[in-house]
Amino acid sequence: GAGVSQTPSNKVTEKGKYVELRCDPISGHTALYWYRQSLGQGPEFLIYFQGTGAADDSGLPNDRFFAVRPEGSVSTLKIQRTERGDSAVYLCASSSRGEQFFGPGTRLTVL
């Protein structure tokens, strides 16, 4: 079946704006993860869902970041009052038994 998909692939916004990034996991995968990757760095964990609930949100940098997964499938990462430092590639992954399958990412640029 299809892999993890993320939309949009690119998002350019202005400082202070609100953005939503979407992730469609592999069908049947109960675990979903969000990561952020800055240039030249490895991905950095943000939040992990098991089903509809956030099992671990310790990686969210501050309260401007929020994520939901209301029906246990699609997830949306929401960033309020964006800052230039939020510019990065946001990666989503899903998993059923440990191995995580990553989507292509959303490149967010905050001007």
Next chain:
Amino acid sequence: SQQGEEDPQALSIQEGENATMNCSYKTSINNLQWYRQNSGRGLVHLILIRSNEREKHSGRLRVTLDTSKKSSSLLITASRAADTASYFCATVAGGGADGLTFGKGTHLIIQP
């Protein structure tokens, strides 16, 4: 924060040679995974080794894990131009379903 540290940060070898990358980590783990990332295909899972395993093979890949030294190595044998990519180790703590903690990666270049 990033737990793993890959070594070297960059590696350039001739096609057909073997490439070895090392990873060190700081805290106890449930498993350690290696990923490859290039611009064409995103982040791809290569191999997972559990904390009670010492060595694992998959095709041209060989991974070792030394939990006493908190280190792992990835060996790619008979390298090909298509192996050019960044390689990351990532660790999982707790029950094994937690988020991955990645290192900064090794950028591998295979010269044709």
